[in-house]
Amino acid sequence: MDKQILLIEDEPNIIEAISFILKRDGWQVSTHANGETALDAVRRVAPDVLVLDVMLPGRSGYEILQDLRADPETASIPVLMLTARGQKKDRETADRLGATRFMTKPFSNAEVLSALREITGAG
């Protein structure tokens, strides 16, 4: 499969967990923990799919998403948004800003994997 995935998340334990299941599933995983520099990381890595946490130090996931969609180079990258604040308005914000998929923590590992396969068309 060799699809490139970028995980932008600041909780070390969650990074570890997600990286573990993705690598085991055959993904190329890069991680980034800072909101402020997240856009640079996206451009540098140019991933096939992006996993984006909402609450990040420096800059929120929503802002990063907005910028991504505004930039033609990154506008088409599918984004799976993860948030620990599972309120209705968070989901709405994510949809409006163009998130491909939205998931609330905690999630099941299988759900995350199938969602990622789906949005990357990796079957």
Place this chain on the structure above:
Amino acid sequence: MVGFNLLVVVALAYVVLLFLVAFWGDKQARLGKGGWLRSPVVYTLSLSIYCTAWTFYGAVGYAARSGLEFVTIYLGPTLVMVGWWWILRKLVRIGRAQRITSIADLISSRYGKSTALGVIVTLLAVIGTTPYIALQLQSVVLSFDVFAGHATVDGGQAANPKATAFWIAVGLAAFTVLFGTRNLDANERHHGVVTAIALEAVVKLVALLAVGVFVVWGVGGGPGEIARTIETSDIAVWDMQAGRWVTMIFLSAAAFLTLPRMFQVLVVENVDETQLATASWAFPLYMFAMSLFVIPIAAVGLSTLPAGSNPDLYVLTVPLHFEQGGLAMLTFLGGFSSATSMVIVASIALSTMVSNHIVMPIWLSARSGGAAMSGDVRRLVLIARRFSIMAVLGLGWLYYSLSGGGAALASIGLISFAGVAQVLPAMVGGLYWRGATRVGAAMGLILGFAIWAYALFLPSFGEAGIISSRVLAEGPFGIGWLRPQAFFGITGIDPVVHAIFWSMTANTLAFIIGSILSFPRPVERLQGAQFVNVFEHSARTQGWTQGEVESEDLLVMAQRIMGAREAQELFQEETARQGREGYLPETTPDFLRTLERELSGAVGAATAHAMVSQIVGGASVSVEDLMAVADETQQILEYSNQLEAKSEELTRTMRQLSEANDKLTVLSIQKDAFLSQISHELRTPMTSIRAFSEILKEGELGEGKTREYSGVIQEEAIRLTRLLDDLLDLSVLEAGQVTLNVETGNLGNVIDRAVRAGASGSDGRVIAIRRVKSREDLTIETDTGRLAQVFINLIANARKYCDAAAPELTIDVTDDGDAIEIDFIDNGGGIPPASQSVIFEKFSRLSDQQKAGGAGLGLAICREIMDKLGGSIAYLPGQGGAAFRVTLPR
């Protein structure tokens, strides 16, 4: 001898002169030219109505019968006049301030406008004055008789004395009606009458002095000779009875104040308080002149006239005896003046009282409408006055006719004095004692009056009169101690002294006891204060003339009330109507009425009236005026207070609503943020736990990974537990449900405990602690466990967040007496100023998650704890590193 017909002509001419003078005086006053009417001389002369026919003729008779004692009749008034500063000044001031119209009005007004007291005093005055009027009629009749030759030296009667008396009464009634009820002045002043009386005062003084001079130098052969004549006459042998003298002086002083006619001229007709100062010496001087020749005339009369001739007529009979027709004519006019002036003023005073206190109340209550006043009241009052005058004179004539004119003049005078003197306790008490009440006044008056009537007045009708000789000798129904002239069996006292002593004593005692035992009504209290403290309430009274009216003052006031433009227009219009230029019109009554009406639109009728009268001539405002003003003001105030209260209430409600709304909004935002935070804080460890547990469940992991992931699960579970603990702790603290475990402890020990728990942790980070233990040796009384929790939090924070290469925390204790300050200062980079204000808020974690390992509730909990302990915790800026100060009260 002067012919009787000539006498009638002269008398009539004199009466016509009086009419003219009165008419002229009235006219002068109406034209505003009566400045001289306000002169103290006229005032003093008007007081001379005290000297009636009784004193004109009777003083000589008195002297012939009782020697020098007649002087007491002058001494009493002299004392009152000399002491004017104490009583008269107050009376006059009150009379002006309260618009008093009579002695009955004074008493009624003082005791809360009591109708009953007005009636009592009026009846007392009528009963006391009627014999006196009869006496005046009698004196005129007798003097006519003397001239007509019908009267002989033995004092026999004229052929038809009643007819003479009747026509005199009719003439006097005509004069009094004409000049006494010409108009209804607000102040009840009668300038015409006063002018005529002043003239009469001069006539009687000149007449008496003329007779005196004639007697001493014409008949008696000079002062030395007269003195010898007096020595040898009976006059010298009369002894002076101290008791009688004191009683007579007291009686005449009391009568001077309480006689209705004296009150009329002293108080009601007074136009300027300062006149009292002049009258205080001028009137005693007048009385001295009146009495100067009394003894010589009496002595000469006794020695030259046949024995048995009436001494009361010596003034007339002595000149006649010596064939001095002209002098006798002058004397006749003097006596006539004395009699008429007294009757005129007395009937004016009495008619005012009768119409105001008896006729008007009856008429008003008879009307169904009650006090609904209309325009015809004025006419009604005038008619009531006129009929009252005729009735008073009719009574006097009736009394004269029935009594037959037999009693000696002097004794009737004294009886009359004693009757009206019963008003004295209520009057003087009312002026100086605020505790005096209506009930006390009524009790004193009625009791004193009853004793006077029983002990003095009724017996005066003689043995064939109302009280029989049996009752006089044995008492009513044989009760000895109730004998009219010997109460309690005490005999041997002069009947007059006896009656005065008992009536005045009983009167005064009843007045005082009644006042003490009864409770005054509010209006009585108010009037009492107004009377007793009159000098504090009212400005010194001044005469009023139209020239003094300050049009400008009125304009100033009107501008304030109506607004400048409207007031100026009103004044300008009026000025133009008067054919003048500018803004200041003459203050005619018409204009004042218009102004009052305009003002009343703004401030109410009573207030407008009070304001205008205050400015116009400085007329003082009556209590009724003030009460009405207070009522109006009260209504306006109440209304505006209600509005204000309503508006305040609305504002308050609005503010409360707005505050509540703000609070709700803030709370709602806080709640959302809090829930969101809680959700995040809970879900984050949950995510790790779920993810790793799923991984572990699938197996296929090496031992190292299994151990590592199990460790993560454990660590996150601990983190969750700690978070829940903190949340619970904070919610308990915030809800105030925490129970403090206060105990005595040592601060150093608490810090030791905190350092042990906080200075090193499972994360391996360690911070060095610097302390000065000697300064920590303080005894504290607080919940040491909670305090330690705060310290631990601060130490752990320093350990976690201090970014120095060699982290170091200084704990410094200061005891300033009022409070203990414990500072925690580390050597790191500190907290940025922008963040210092939020660090105590919930979930305000500044640095990244990993290092903190907490939910960001620590400082929030610390703040709550310090709050509960009565102290505080604050960030201490400017210390280099992060610095917190915990303040603990002593």
